[in-house]
Amino acid sequence: MSALWTLVDLSARQGRKTVVEDATFSVKPGELVGVIGPNGAGKTSLLRAGLGLLPLLRGEARLSGQAVTSLASTARARLVGYLPQERRVAWNVPARMVAALGATDLPEAEADAVAVERLARVGAGDLVDRGVLDMSGGERAKVLLARLLATRAPLLVADEPVAGLDPDAQLLTLDLLRGEVARGAGVVVTLHDLGLAARCCDRIVVVSKGRAVADAPPREALSRGVLADVFSLDGELIETAAGPVLAARRVS
Numbered sequence: 001m002s003a004l005w006t007l008v009d010l011s012a013r014q015g016r017k018t019v020v021e022d023a024t025f026s027v028k029p030g031e032l033v034g035v036i037g038p039n040g041a042g043k044t045s046l047l048r049a050g051l052g053l054l055p056l057l058r059g060e061a062r063l064s065g066q067a068v069t070s071l072a073s074t075a076r077a078r079l080v081g082y083l084p085q086e087r088r089v090a091w092n093v094p095a096r097m098v099a100a101l102g103a104t105d106l107p108e109a110e111a112d113a114v115a116v117e118r119l120a121r122v123g124a125g126d127l128v129d130r131g132v133l134d135m136s137g138g139e140r141a142k143v144l145l146a147r148l149l150a151t152r153a154p155l156l157v158a159d160e161p162v163a164g165l166d167p168d169a170q171l172l173t174l175d176l177l178r179g180e181v182a183r184g185a186g187v188v189v190t191l192h193d194l195g196l197a198a199r200c201c202d203r204i205v206v207v208s209k210g211r212a213v214a215d216a217p218p219r220e221a222l223s224r225g226v227l228a229d230v231f232s233l234d235g236e237l238i239e240t241a242a243g244p245v246l247a248a249r250r251v252s
Contacts, residue, residue, distance in 0.1 A: 002065060003028050004155040004186040005050065005080070010059035012049035018057065019045035021210045027155065027186040032178060034201035034218075035190045038231060042210040043190045044085055044159055051082060051157065063155065078105065081151030085159040085190075087140055092133035095119055095143045102150030111150075118146040123172060137164050145173060149180070156180055157188045162196070174200045194231070198222055199243035206230055218244060 003026040012020040019042050027033050035043050048054045050061045052068035061068040063079040071079070081102065089098065099115035106114065119128050124142040132140050141164065148156055156177065162170040170193075177187045178200065191197040197204055197218065204221035206214035208230045214221045219237055227233040227248060235248020 003062075004064055005157075005188070006062040006065075007046075007050045008060050008062075010046075010049055010061055011057040012045065012054040013057055014045060014054060019054070019210050020049045022059070023049075023207075023210075023212045024059075025205050025212055025215050027188055029154065029184050029186050030181055031202045032181045032187045032189070032200065034197040034204045035188060035207060036192070036194060036197050036204060037207035041207045041230075043207050045210065046207055046212070047082075047157055047159055047188070047190065051080065052076065074105075077151070077153070079153060080155040080157060081148045081153040083144060083148040083156075083158040083161055085163070087137065087144055089132045089140065089144075092131035094129050095124060095132055095135075095146075096128045098132055098143050099146040099150050102147040103152070114150050114152075115146065118149045119143065121149065122146045122176060123169075138166065138169055141165060141173075142169070145176070149176065153185070155186045155188070159190050160192070161189055162191065162193075170196065194222060195237075195244060195246040198237050198246065222246070 005027040007023050007025055010020055010023045023046055037043050096112060096115045099119050100111040103111035103114045116128055119125055122142045122145050124146060127139060132143055145161060148158060162173050181187050201218060204218050205212050206221055206226055214226050222237055224236055227235055228251060232251045233248040234251050235246060237244040238247050
Protein backbone atom coordinates (compact mmCIF):
# COMPACT_ATOMS: atom_id res chain seq x y z
CA MET A 1 0.00 0.00 0.00
CA SER A 2 1.52 3.32 -1.08
CA ALA A 3 2.19 5.91 1.60
CA LEU A 4 0.16 9.11 1.62
CA TRP A 5 2.88 11.04 3.43
CA THR A 6 6.56 10.18 3.71
CA LEU A 7 9.31 12.03 5.56
CA VAL A 8 12.87 10.83 4.98
CA ASP A 9 15.75 12.17 7.09
CA LEU A 10 13.92 15.48 7.26
CA SER A 11 15.59 18.47 8.89
CA ALA A 12 14.17 21.99 8.92
CA ARG A 13 14.80 25.36 10.45
CA GLN A 14 12.79 28.29 11.70
CA GLY A 15 14.84 31.44 11.43
CA ARG A 16 18.35 30.38 12.40
CA LYS A 17 17.23 27.55 14.66
CA THR A 18 17.04 23.91 13.59
CA VAL A 19 13.63 22.74 14.81
CA VAL A 20 13.37 19.32 13.11
CA GLU A 21 16.32 16.97 12.77
CA ASP A 22 16.59 13.75 10.77
CA ALA A 23 12.91 12.80 11.12
CA THR A 24 11.67 9.76 9.23
CA PHE A 25 8.18 8.28 9.20
CA SER A 26 5.31 7.56 6.83
CA VAL A 27 1.51 7.44 6.91
CA LYS A 28 -0.57 4.96 4.92
CA PRO A 29 -4.27 4.95 4.05
CA GLY A 30 -6.48 3.64 6.84
CA GLU A 31 -4.33 4.52 9.84
CA LEU A 32 -4.45 7.17 12.55
CA VAL A 33 -1.00 8.29 13.65
CA GLY A 34 -0.53 10.31 16.83
CA VAL A 35 2.41 12.71 17.21
CA ILE A 36 3.22 13.37 20.85
CA GLY A 37 5.98 14.99 22.87
CA PRO A 38 6.58 17.58 25.59
CA ASN A 39 5.87 21.26 25.03
CA GLY A 40 8.46 22.69 22.67
CA ALA A 41 9.55 19.27 21.43
CA GLY A 42 8.95 20.20 17.79
CA LYS A 43 5.61 18.53 17.01
CA THR A 44 4.12 21.48 15.14
CA SER A 45 7.42 22.16 13.40
CA LEU A 46 7.53 18.55 12.23
CA LEU A 47 4.07 18.81 10.69
CA ARG A 48 4.81 22.15 9.06
CA ALA A 49 8.13 20.99 7.66
CA GLY A 50 6.56 17.85 6.27
CA LEU A 51 3.89 19.93 4.54
CA GLY A 52 6.41 22.30 2.99
CA LEU A 53 5.61 25.21 5.30
CA LEU A 54 9.13 25.50 6.75
CA PRO A 55 12.44 25.70 4.85
CA LEU A 56 14.15 22.31 4.63
CA LEU A 57 17.81 21.89 5.47
CA ARG A 58 18.01 18.35 4.11
CA GLY A 59 15.93 15.26 3.53
CA GLU A 60 12.61 15.18 1.74
CA ALA A 61 8.87 15.09 2.26
CA ARG A 62 6.48 13.44 -0.20
CA LEU A 63 2.70 13.52 -0.55
CA SER A 64 1.38 10.46 -2.39
CA GLY A 65 4.88 9.95 -3.78
CA GLN A 66 5.36 13.52 -5.00
CA ALA A 67 7.92 15.87 -3.48
CA VAL A 68 6.12 18.51 -1.44
CA THR A 69 8.46 21.21 -2.74
CA SER A 70 7.43 20.44 -6.34
CA LEU A 71 3.68 20.77 -5.74
CA ALA A 72 1.67 23.90 -6.45
CA SER A 73 -0.61 24.96 -3.61
CA THR A 74 -3.73 23.74 -5.42
CA ALA A 75 -2.20 20.31 -6.02
CA ARG A 76 -1.08 20.12 -2.40
CA ALA A 77 -4.60 21.00 -1.21
CA ARG A 78 -6.02 18.05 -3.14
CA LEU A 79 -3.63 15.68 -1.37
CA VAL A 80 -3.77 16.94 2.22
CA GLY A 81 -6.08 18.88 4.52
CA TYR A 82 -4.36 20.76 7.35
CA LEU A 83 -5.86 22.04 10.59
CA PRO A 84 -3.30 24.30 12.29
CA GLN A 85 -3.10 24.76 16.03
CA GLU A 86 -4.04 28.45 15.75
CA ARG A 87 -7.83 28.83 15.81
CA ARG A 88 -8.02 32.56 15.28
CA VAL A 89 -10.44 33.74 12.58
CA ALA A 90 -10.10 37.35 11.47
CA TRP A 91 -13.61 38.05 10.22
CA ASN A 92 -17.02 37.39 11.77
CA VAL A 93 -18.38 35.38 8.84
CA PRO A 94 -20.99 32.60 9.15
CA ALA A 95 -19.79 29.12 10.03
CA ARG A 96 -20.95 27.75 6.68
CA MET A 97 -18.61 30.14 4.86
CA VAL A 98 -15.63 29.10 6.98
CA ALA A 99 -16.35 25.39 6.54
CA ALA A 100 -16.84 25.86 2.79
CA LEU A 101 -13.24 27.09 2.52
CA GLY A 102 -12.25 23.44 2.79
CA ALA A 103 -14.07 22.71 -0.47
CA THR A 104 -12.81 25.49 -2.72
CA ASP A 105 -12.38 22.97 -5.53
CA LEU A 106 -16.18 22.73 -5.83
CA PRO A 107 -18.71 25.18 -7.28
CA GLU A 108 -20.09 27.54 -4.64
CA ALA A 109 -23.42 25.76 -4.17
CA GLU A 110 -21.78 22.34 -3.85
CA ALA A 111 -19.15 23.67 -1.44
CA ASP A 112 -21.92 25.14 0.71
CA ALA A 113 -23.78 21.82 0.76
CA VAL A 114 -20.61 19.99 1.80
CA ALA A 115 -19.97 22.61 4.50
CA VAL A 116 -23.47 22.29 5.95
CA GLU A 117 -23.21 18.49 6.01
CA ARG A 118 -19.81 18.55 7.70
CA LEU A 119 -21.02 21.08 10.28
CA ALA A 120 -23.88 18.73 11.13
CA ARG A 121 -21.43 15.83 11.32
CA VAL A 122 -19.29 17.60 13.95
CA GLY A 123 -22.32 18.56 16.05
CA ALA A 124 -22.47 22.18 14.88
CA GLY A 125 -25.54 21.98 12.66
CA ASP A 126 -27.21 24.71 14.70
CA LEU A 127 -24.30 27.09 14.07
CA VAL A 128 -24.35 27.22 10.27
CA ASP A 129 -25.43 30.86 10.05
CA ARG A 130 -23.79 32.19 13.21
CA GLY A 131 -20.69 34.37 12.97
CA VAL A 132 -17.59 32.55 14.13
CA LEU A 133 -16.48 35.46 16.33
CA ASP A 134 -19.76 35.18 18.24
CA MET A 135 -18.92 31.60 19.23
CA SER A 136 -17.11 30.05 22.15
CA GLY A 137 -13.65 28.61 21.55
CA GLY A 138 -15.07 25.09 21.55
CA GLU A 139 -17.75 25.97 19.01
CA ARG A 140 -15.18 27.62 16.76
CA ALA A 141 -13.01 24.48 17.01
CA LYS A 142 -15.92 22.43 15.68
CA VAL A 143 -16.33 24.78 12.73
CA LEU A 144 -12.65 24.51 11.86
CA LEU A 145 -12.83 20.72 12.15
CA ALA A 146 -15.76 20.81 9.71
CA ARG A 147 -13.56 22.84 7.34
CA LEU A 148 -10.88 20.14 7.57
CA LEU A 149 -13.40 17.38 6.82
CA ALA A 150 -14.77 19.40 3.91
CA THR A 151 -11.44 19.07 2.11
CA ARG A 152 -12.19 15.40 1.43
CA ALA A 153 -8.43 14.94 1.09
CA PRO A 154 -6.85 11.48 1.35
CA LEU A 155 -4.56 12.76 4.14
CA LEU A 156 -5.79 14.86 7.08
CA VAL A 157 -3.29 16.51 9.42
CA ALA A 158 -4.66 18.10 12.60
CA ASP A 159 -2.47 19.98 15.09
CA GLU A 160 -3.98 19.78 18.60
CA PRO A 161 -7.56 19.20 17.37
CA VAL A 162 -8.87 18.47 20.89
CA ALA A 163 -7.11 21.29 22.77
CA GLY A 164 -9.55 23.25 24.92
CA LEU A 165 -12.48 20.91 24.28
CA ASP A 166 -14.49 19.21 26.98
CA PRO A 167 -14.08 15.41 27.27
CA ASP A 168 -17.20 14.62 25.24
CA ALA A 169 -16.13 16.93 22.40
CA GLN A 170 -12.61 15.45 22.49
CA LEU A 171 -13.96 11.95 21.99
CA LEU A 172 -16.39 13.13 19.29
CA THR A 173 -13.53 14.79 17.42
CA LEU A 174 -11.36 11.68 17.52
CA ASP A 175 -14.33 9.46 16.61
CA LEU A 176 -14.95 11.63 13.54
CA LEU A 177 -11.31 11.37 12.53
CA ARG A 178 -11.44 7.62 13.04
CA GLY A 179 -14.46 7.64 10.74
CA GLU A 180 -12.27 9.22 8.06
CA VAL A 181 -9.71 6.47 8.67
CA ALA A 182 -12.43 3.85 8.21
CA ARG A 183 -13.20 5.41 4.83
CA GLY A 184 -9.56 4.93 3.83
CA ALA A 185 -7.98 8.27 4.70
CA GLY A 186 -4.72 8.64 6.57
CA VAL A 187 -4.98 10.88 9.64
CA VAL A 188 -2.21 12.49 11.70
CA VAL A 189 -2.96 14.30 14.97
CA THR A 190 -0.81 15.91 17.63
CA LEU A 191 -2.00 15.25 21.18
CA HIS A 192 -0.88 16.07 24.70
CA ASP A 193 -2.99 13.48 26.54
CA LEU A 194 -0.85 10.33 26.40
CA GLY A 195 -3.66 8.05 27.58
CA LEU A 196 -6.00 9.42 24.91
CA ALA A 197 -3.32 8.95 22.27
CA ALA A 198 -2.83 5.34 23.37
CA ARG A 199 -6.58 4.64 23.16
CA CYS A 200 -7.23 6.30 19.80
CA CYS A 201 -4.12 5.93 17.66
CA ASP A 202 -2.89 2.99 15.63
CA ARG A 203 0.69 4.24 15.84
CA ILE A 204 2.45 6.89 17.87
CA VAL A 205 5.43 8.99 16.83
CA VAL A 206 7.22 10.43 19.86
CA VAL A 207 9.08 13.69 19.25
CA SER A 208 11.86 14.97 21.50
CA LYS A 209 14.10 17.96 20.75
CA GLY A 210 13.08 17.95 17.11
CA ARG A 211 13.76 14.25 16.60
CA ALA A 212 11.35 11.35 16.12
CA VAL A 213 12.65 9.05 18.85
CA ALA A 214 9.93 6.38 18.63
CA ASP A 215 7.48 5.22 15.96
CA ALA A 216 5.47 2.18 16.98
CA PRO A 217 2.13 0.90 18.26
CA PRO A 218 1.08 2.73 21.46
CA ARG A 219 2.31 0.23 24.02
CA GLU A 220 5.77 0.06 22.45
CA ALA A 221 6.00 3.78 21.72
CA LEU A 222 5.01 4.63 25.30
CA SER A 223 7.34 2.16 26.97
CA ARG A 224 8.74 2.80 30.44
CA GLY A 225 12.00 3.92 28.86
CA VAL A 226 10.37 6.46 26.55
CA LEU A 227 8.14 7.78 29.35
CA ALA A 228 11.20 8.30 31.54
CA ASP A 229 13.56 9.69 28.92
CA VAL A 230 11.16 11.98 27.06
CA PHE A 231 8.44 12.89 29.57
CA SER A 232 10.27 12.44 32.91
CA LEU A 233 7.55 10.05 34.03
CA ASP A 234 7.81 6.81 35.98
CA GLY A 235 4.90 4.68 34.83
CA GLU A 236 3.29 2.49 32.21
CA LEU A 237 0.16 1.92 30.18
CA ILE A 238 -2.40 -0.24 31.96
CA GLU A 239 -5.17 -2.01 30.09
CA THR A 240 -8.71 -1.31 31.38
CA ALA A 241 -12.20 -2.02 30.07
CA ALA A 242 -12.22 1.52 28.65
CA GLY A 243 -8.86 1.02 26.95
CA PRO A 244 -5.26 1.86 27.89
CA VAL A 245 -4.76 4.26 30.81
CA LEU A 246 -1.47 5.89 31.72
CA ALA A 247 -0.49 5.27 35.34
CA ALA A 248 2.54 7.42 36.08
CA ARG A 249 4.17 9.87 38.43
CA ARG A 250 6.72 12.52 37.72
CA VAL A 251 10.33 11.48 38.22
CA SER A 252 11.69 13.60 41.06
